[in-house]
Amino acid sequence: MSNPLPILAFLVFTLSSCHLLSCKSQTQNKPVYYSLKEALENENIEKVQRLDLTAANLDSFPLEIKNFKNLVYLNLSRNKIKTVPSWLSDLKNLRNIDLSINLIDSLPTNFYKLENLDTIVIHNNKLKNIPAGISQLKKLKSLILEGNQLTDLPSDFSNLDSLSELFMGLNDFNIMPKSIYKIKSLNNFGIYYNNISDISDSISNLSNLRQFHIDNNFLSKNQIARLKKNLPECIFGDFDQRIKDE
DSSP: OOOOHHHHHHHHHHHHHHHHHHHHHHSTTSOEEOSHHHHHTOSSGGGOOEEEOTTOOOSSOOGGGGGOTTOOEEEOOSSOOOOOOGGGGGOTTOOEEEOOSSOOOOOOGGGGGOTTOOEEEOOSSOOOOOOTTGGGOTTOOEEEOOSSOOOOOOGGGGGOTTOOEEEOOSSOOSSOOGGGGGOTTOOEEEOOSSOOOOOOGGGGGOTTOOEEEOOSSSOOHHHHHHHHHHOTTOEEEOOOOSSOOO
């Protein structure tokens, strides 16, 4: 197996940049606050919509964040945070959250009360499962789960009808989660650097899929050829399969 770290570093940079640009385009006239002190000094705290505390040496969510009821974008990436507090669900306007590169091992069930979320970036943490109930996030379009310890997904994952971008590379999947085959809105999907040895022909249900990243799994040339036949309009990333061809 080749070293995934250079590829991961590129993906992290690319994806993080894309999501930040997306957020800027959504709230381009709103300033980004890069410290709590700066945000709290705003005369009208209700106008604080974008908070970026990247690499702020945090080991937990600052309680002061609760004051920013109109937050749309929250970035707490590259810290040492271990838990997501239940009070986060009070930030009803939150649309984009980046918790990547922390030490988070679980999500509270009331996380799904953040019904306006359209982007969740939580790659490179310690998540072992995604709790049931995620289908409540009806507006979710982009979910970045790379670099965790996931082995399966909840059954209601299949009801994420708006999800177009899903990245689950560098986890511990041995089989393709069945719920994936029902997400017809998927356009860009990555499950590279896992232990996938077969993908059902049900993948053809994903008629909107245009990019499929399955690099570094255990798929033979014949299996990949079948995938390409099932998804004729899709561009594949399928190099470095860890299996001897039949």
